[in-house]
Amino acid sequence: MKKPSHRQYWLMKSEVDAFPFGVLWASPNRTSPWDGVRNYQARNFMRDQMKIGDRVLFYHSNANPSGIAGIAEVCSAPYPDPTQFEPTSKYFDPKSTEEAPRWWLVDVRAVAELPRFVPLPLLRQEAALVDMHVLQKGSRLSITPIRAEHYRCILALGGLPNDPT
DNA sequence: GCCAACGTTGGC
DNA sequence: GCCAACGTTGGC
Numbered sequence: 001m002k003k004p005s006h007r008q009y010w011l012m013k014s015e016v017d018a019f020p021f022g023v024l025w026a027s028p029n030r031t032s033p034w035d036g037v038r039n040y041q042a043r044n045f046m047r048d049q050m051k052i053g054d055r056v057l058f059y060h061s062n063a064n065p066s067g068i069a070g071i072a073e074v075c076s077a078p079y080p081d082p083t084q085f086e087p088t089s090k091y092f093d094p095k096s097t098e099e100a101p102r103w104w105l106v107d108v109r110a111v112a113e114l115p116r117f118v119p120l121p122l123l124r125q126e127a128a129l130v131d132m133h134v135l136q137k138g139s140r141l142s143i144t145p146i147r148a149e150h151y152r153c154i155l156a157l158g159g160l161p162n163d164p165t
Numbered sequence: 166g167c168c169a170a171c172g173t174t175g176g177c
Numbered sequence: 178g179c180c181a182a183c184g185t186t187g188g189c
Contacts, residue, residue, distance in 0.1 A: 015186095039172075040172090041172095061188085062186085065188090137170080139170090140185085
């Protein structure tokens with residue numbers, strides 16, 4: 001019987017001016033809650049599919065250029081995003097309740113910075129990556145699953161041909 | 166800063 | 178359930 005592969009791969013977007021990879025790296029335990037996600041599809045990935053140990057490509061959006069800056073990992077079970085309950089937070093959601101939270105998140109830990117930042121134009125150049133969600137026109141989803149072969153390809157582009165993580 | 170593409174809201 | 182209006186995302 002084939003052994004099930006346990007580790008999944010994800011791409012998670014972060015606006016470079018708000019939360020770049022370096023800020024995650026400098027956080028206590030290199031860990032931060034991935035708060036503020038207010039899209040149901042992205043929430044469902046975190047709440048229903050992510051597992052501790054899953055690998056994450058950390059993507060800088062709204063950057064010059066945008067692209068993949070580092071590797072992170074899922075390091076908690078899903079739990080309700082606390083910012084939805086904080087009236088002063090820009091992520092406050094008055095329709096959410098503690099009994100039935102609407103928004104869920106996981107904690108993410110930085111694993112390694114890529115030796116070479118992988119800019120979006122380089123991703124677009126790679127024939128093997130053409131069907132990646134983030135390369136599709138009009139793509140806005142901030143969390144997307146990544147195929148293992150795409151993950152390895154991107155690590156190689158970033159200077160980690162043998163995935164030491 | 167522009168604006169195309171997208172997701173959500175709410176009137177009907 | 179439809180769909181117009183609106184707000185947001187994110188590349189450029």
